[in-house]
Amino acid sequence: MRAQVHDLLRSWGMTTVFGNPGSNELPFLDRFPADFRYVLGLHEGAVLAMADGYAQATGRAALVNLHAAAGLGNAMGNLANAAQQQTPLVVTTGQQARGMVGLGAMLSEARMTEVARPHVKAAFEPLRARDVPRTLAEAHHLAALPPRGPVLVSLPLDDWAAEVDPHEVEHLGTRRVATGGGVGGGEVEMIAARLAVARSPVLVLGPEADAEPAFSCAVALAERARMPVWIAPSPPRCPFPTTHPHYRGVLPAAVAGVTGALAGHDLVLVVGAPVFRYHVDRPGPYLPPGATLVLVTADPGAAARAPMGDALVADPGAVLARLAEQVVAPADRPAVAPRPLPAAVAVEGPPFPAEAVFDVLAKALPADAVLVNESTSNTAAFWERVPIRRAGGLLFPAAGGLGFGLPAAVGAALADPDRPVVAVLGDGATQYGVQGLWTAARHDLPITFLVLRNGEYGGLRWFTGPLGVRDVPGLDLPGIDAVTIAAGYGVPGERVEALDQLAAALITPRDGPLLLEIPVASGVSFAG
Incomplete structure (x- = not known):
């Protein structure tokens, strides 16, 4: 896992690490890459402030590595300053080995994620060792999304020896998460350009699109772009008319099920839903071969948490309206055929089917x-x-x-x-x-x-x-x-x-x- 995390940090330009190491942090620092720079500070308060100044000067999130709860406590004064300044920081703390935390071992803190509150945007400790890369990715994107600020990740020291399924990390380093605000800055135009050149795009809609005018704009976009439409898994709302010929159904609530349903599509545009809200544990690749994904959501947490695809944090209705105006299917994109209607069932009840x-x-x-x-x-x-x-x-x-x-x-x-x-x-x-x-x-x-x-x-x-x-x-x-x-x-x-x-x-x-x-x-x- 260590090499995979190093690759992720490189992809984000986070090769400078500010820290004051302790025993819990040594597994992370083991075989430290030659192209990384470790900036040693002699007290965690100074370490935090150095990272703060570095992040403000570069305009990018900086990585801070602190020693357990005590080191985090030493850094709290300057962590509060970073929070007020809205400085994007990924603050990692070394946690004791997972099997030792419940025993109250030295350098363990069962409530590590609570120590830094209220001076962080969010605080995580991965539920499984293999979740470390995705959790760091979520922290990185969340720290950089407005309003910017520090995000804490507690990392048990024995997690670094764990193996990670390549499917779980293959998209993390290439994800781009942007904020659209008033959908300016060319982000919508870039999505429109990707839709225009896609061979077989598909639209997936979530509950944020279940309101007018987003509902009607989704229909217009699907028709103009000749896209089939799925509803995102586990839907609490219906963001597209189920009687429309482009409607395909509700995606299964499992990784393998979603990937199978979207097979054959090269671009997945998800609007107004997390990517994705799974329920049943059926693992596999997050996307079909050759497919890319773009997420549009008003929820910065969902954008940061997604394990694949680019994300735009913006009003889904405004984005759908702009795309419906701009996107026209190329002449060679085939029309969407209506899905077969379900067959009638025999009735011999009660009880009835x-x-x-x-x-x-x-x-x-x-x-x-x-x-x-x-x-x-x-x-x-x-x-x-x-x-x-x-x-x-x-x-x-x-x-x-x-x-x-x-x-x-x-x-x-x-x-x-x-x-x-x-x-x-x-x-x-x-x-x-x-x-x-x-x-x-x-x-x-x-x-x-x-x-x-x-x-x-x-x-x-x-x-x-x-x-x-x-x-x-x-x-x-x-x-x-x-x-x-x-x-x-x-x-x-x-x-x-x-x-x-x-x-x-x-x-x-x-x-x-x-x-x-x-x-x-x-x-x-x-x-x-």
Whole structure:
């Protein structure tokens, strides 16, 4: 790993290291490269100030190597000065060996990342030894992004002996992270130029693009540039109409899945999403062979953290608008063929296939409806079959926990009483936010709550496969009667015995809420 880190530091022009070494730092300094310069200071406070002056004079981030918590403490006065001055510094501290920290060994500090606060923009200690290069890359980019400032990285001394998968570092040294502010400085024009010469570009959109005019500008850009459009993994919003012929679906939430889905494209333009928000651990190359990536996001943390691609920190909507004006597909770029529609499923329920329920919902749903989805075991089928046509058309829990869906539907209905709201909920998820039914009833909100009852935490049951576990308790949910529970809160409910009953309920005007409990077959269509 040491050689890989040295190569990264060279690529960033950080070959001058300011420090006062201790035992924890010796593995980093072992076989110090001949083309590097080590500037020794006789006290960590002086070391920090020298690096500060160097960074201010060069205009680039400087690297500081301090000794454990004590050395960091010695440097705190001048670290506070650097923070106030907004000086870009990568401040590394030598941590004791990982196995020694929990024992309270000499020169260990279990809370090292807290020592420097509040005088750093961020503080990291890699969760794994192999994460050291990517963590240093994140610190480097974050320190240089406005507002500039010091970033701390605590480095356990035994991490330097670890091996790192080449896939995890292959893009780190060539990444360029810029800030667009008002999208000036030619950054958008450079993206437009790359789109113009790409053989097969693809657009990936995230939640930051789910607002007008970004939503409409994304459509215009996709059409003018003849690009297929994917939605970034684990989406909490829908930033592109799923009925558009350029729409391809939601990217899988795994490294290997994303790479496979994007195979054949030479330029990946990601707007308004992290790169990428994975969920399932299926490692591999971050990009297909021959592909490059450009990220546009308003989140400097996401731009700094990405393991591949160039990044522009700017307003995604403004960038999409500019690109939609500037980009025109070359004459030889083929048109985007619509994706095949999903096949109908046989219905023999109850219990019904979730796909059949979503097909009924798709036919009966008003075009301007707001959908709230918290049926997590059916997310893939939901995205494949339920149309979302307008900005703000979908809400989904972003952090992966339960309890958002039902009360979020109440909030959406209160915000816009004229826009119909349909909440698609798992029977387990319903119990986390069930108190929201009382508020829906008190305010006579015309929300349709669809409780898909499969009698289990289906998403968790699916995960037992990828995680290699078995005989797990707590996954079954027998005996929950959502209709009776709803009645207790003042919300009328029905048990759906036929899908015609569901269709009729969805199209019948109402002055208040309604809960429909729909038995669905066990099984998972999880977008992993």
